Every structure is written in C-alpha cells, then in structure tokens.
Amino acid sequence: MLDKTELWKNQLSERIIALEKKLTTYPDGKLRICKNGDTVKWYHSLPGKPLVVIPKKKREFAQQLAEKHSLLAELQQLKYEYQVFQSVCNQTSIQLSTIDKKLMAKPEFQELLKNFNPSVEEWRKQPYQKLDSHPENLVLKTCSGNVVRSKSELLIDEALFREGIPFRYEAQLMLRTQPIYPDFSILHPKTQQLYYWEHFGMVDNERYAAGMCQKIRQYCEANIYPGDKLIMTFETKAKPLTTLEIEEIIRQKFL
Numbered sequence: 001m002l003d004k005t006e007l008w009k010n011q012l013s014e015r016i017i018a019l020e021k022k023l024t025t026y027p028d029g030k031l032r033i034c035k036n037g038d039t040v041k042w043y044h045s046l047p048g049k050p051l052v053v054i055p056k057k058k059r060e061f062a063q064q065l066a067e068k069h070s071l072l073a074e075l076q077q078l079k080y081e082y083q084v085f086q087s088v089c090n091q092t093s094i095q096l097s098t099i100d101k102k103l104m105a106k107p108e109f110q111e112l113l114k115n116f117n118p119s120v121e122e123w124r125k126q127p128y129q130k131l132d133s134h135p136e137n138l139v140l141k142t143c144s145g146n147v148v149r150s151k152s153e154l155l156i157d158e159a160l161f162r163e164g165i166p167f168r169y170e171a172q173l174m175l176r177t178q179p180i181y182p183d184f185s186i187l188h189p190k191t192q193q194l195y196y197w198e199h200f201g202m203v204d205n206e207r208y209a210a211g212m213c214q215k216i217r218q219y220c221e222a223n224i225y226p227g228d229k230l231i232m233t234f235e236t237k238a239k240p241l242t243t244l245e246i247e248e249i250i251r252q253k254f255l
Contacts, residue, residue, distance in 0.1 A: 012082050019075045023068060030100075031065035033108045040108045059112075066112035073104060120166050123187050129172035131181035152199050152233070152241040153183060159246045165189055165254050175222040180215065186231075188254060195253065196224060197231040204236040 032043035032051060042054040042062040054062045103109055138147040140154045144161040146169045148154050153169075160167045167186045172179050173196065184197040198215065202208040216226065224230050231249060235241045 009082070012078060016075065016078050016082060019071060019078065023071055023075065026064055026068040026071075027061065029065065031062060031069055031103070031109075031112075033103065033106055035106075035108060042112075063112050066109055069100070069103065069109075070113055119192060120187060120189055123192075124166050128168055131170040131172070150199075150201055152201055152235060155241065155243055156184060156197065156199060156233075156246055159243070159250055160184065160186065163250055163255065165250065175218050175224075178218065180218060186254070190254075193229065195229050195231060197233070199233045199235075199241065201235050201241075203234045204238075 029044050029046040032045050034041045034043065042065075043051040044054050044061075044065065045051055054065075137149045139149070140151065141147050142154050142157040142161065144157055146157055148157055148169060157167075157169065165186060166189065167184050169184060170181045171185045173182055173185065182196040183199050186195040186197060187193075188195060196219070200208075200212045203212065216230075216232070219225070219230050226232055231253065233241055233245065233249070
C-alpha cells in the first residue's frame with residue numbers, strides 16, 4: 001500500500017498529465033492585450049510572427065487564449081509543487097518557467113475569463129442520469145440543446161444558457177435513498193455550490209399542488225430549503241411565469 005506521501009505525489013502527477021493533455025486542445029500562440037483609453041484590443045502572438053489583431057467578432061478565440069494562459073499558470077503551480085516534493089526527497093534544484101502574471105492581473109484579461117472555471121467546465125462535461133419517464137412530453141428544444149416539457153422551462157433554460165451559468169436539466173438527485181429529478185440543477189459559477197430550481201406550473205390544480213407540497217417536503221427533509229439552495233417559481237393559468245421574474249432570480253442568485 002502506498003504511504004500518504006507517495007499517494008499525494010501520484011495524484012499530483014496525474015493532475016499534471018491531465019492538464020497537459022487538456023492544453024493540447026487549445027489553439028497555438030499567446031494572448032496579448034493592449035488598452036488605449038477606453039479602447040481594448042486583443043492580439044494573437046505566435047513565435048517569430050507579427051502580432052495579429054483578434055477582431056471583436058472572434059471573442060471566443062480570445063477567450064480560448066485567455067483560458068489557455070490561465071491553465072498554463074495552474075500547470076506551472078502544479079509542477080512547482082511537484083519539484084518542491086522532488087527537491088526535498090532528492091536534493092535537486094527547482095527550475096520554473098515564466099508565466100506573464102501582469103497579463104493575468106489586467107481587468108481586460110479577467111473579463112475574458114468571467115465564465116471560465118476549470119472545475120466548472122469539468123462539471124459541465126460529466127454525464128448524468130436523466131429522468132426517463134414520459135419522454136413524449138419533451139417537446140420544446142432550447143438554445144442549449146435541451147428538450148424540455150413546457151414554455152416556462154424553456155425560458156429558464158435559455159436564460160441560464162445566455163448567462164453562461166452551468167446547469168443540468170432533470171438530473172437525478174438522491175435525497176437520502178429516494179431519487180428525485182429537479183427541473184434544473186445549477187452549479188454556482190463562483191462558489192461552485194449546487195442549487196436546485198423547481199418550477200411548479202399548475203399550482204391552481206389541486207392534485208398537482210398536493211404533489212408539489214410533497215416534493216418540497218422531501219427537499220426540506222434532506223436539508224435543502226427554499227430561500228437557500230432551493231429556488232422555486234410558480235404559475236397558474238391566470239399568472240404565467242415571466243422572463244423578468246426569471247432574470248431577476250438569476251441576477252440575485254448567480255451574477
């Protein structure tokens with residue numbers, strides 16, 4: 001059995017290898033940012049070639065270069081930690097590559113990274129168990145690629161997608177031993193805490209309202225409470241959910 005030191009070393013090595021592999025998916029070159037007054041310009045830098053302006057319509061490319069730079073800084077830190085470990089064990093010297101910290105400190109650089117978080121990106125990509133009952137009711141395709149059951153769910157889905165907030169639709173959640181399927185499971189892009197959004201669309205239906213109360217009770221019994229990690233919206237035939245309500249909730253909770 002590996003001791004804790006060797007286990008830590010192996011885990012660190014695995015993280016370095018995974019990060020190096022991920023970096024191969026990013027474009028070649030580096031990002032440069034210049035600001036003149038209120039005008040901000042992004043440049044693509046390649047070795048031995050003149051700087052090329054990145055037009056605003058190619059913002060996604062500039063974001064990729066910014067993400068790459070941030071990941072390179074993370075990789076350097078991991079390698080530093082690994083070299084410290086090696087130097088302690090083998091009395092070897094530590095050598096570091098250089099990462100442009102001044103670039104990373106610029107507000108214009110951070111603005112490009114506002115929706116980027118490596119752990120968030122991994123969460124986005126992970127497969128999950130979806131609700132498989134009544135698939136015939138999945139009728140509305142959203143901009144995110146999800147197919148949802150109601151117009152209100154479509155509005156919520158597309159509002160979250162527009163803001164770049166990571167979420168899952170009808171993903172399985174185990175409450176004690178009972179699985180339920182929140183309409184939306186949302187990973188807070190800053191705190192990385194999970195929130196759950198339930199939209200109750202037929203509150204004026206007596207049978208539906210009884211099921212709604214039972215579901216809310218299940219959340220509370222699992223210490224997930226309304227007003228905290230449980231977001232709830234409601235509508236009746238006379239009072240449908242509005243885009244303004246959705247946007248205000250997203251602004252207060254996640255932006």
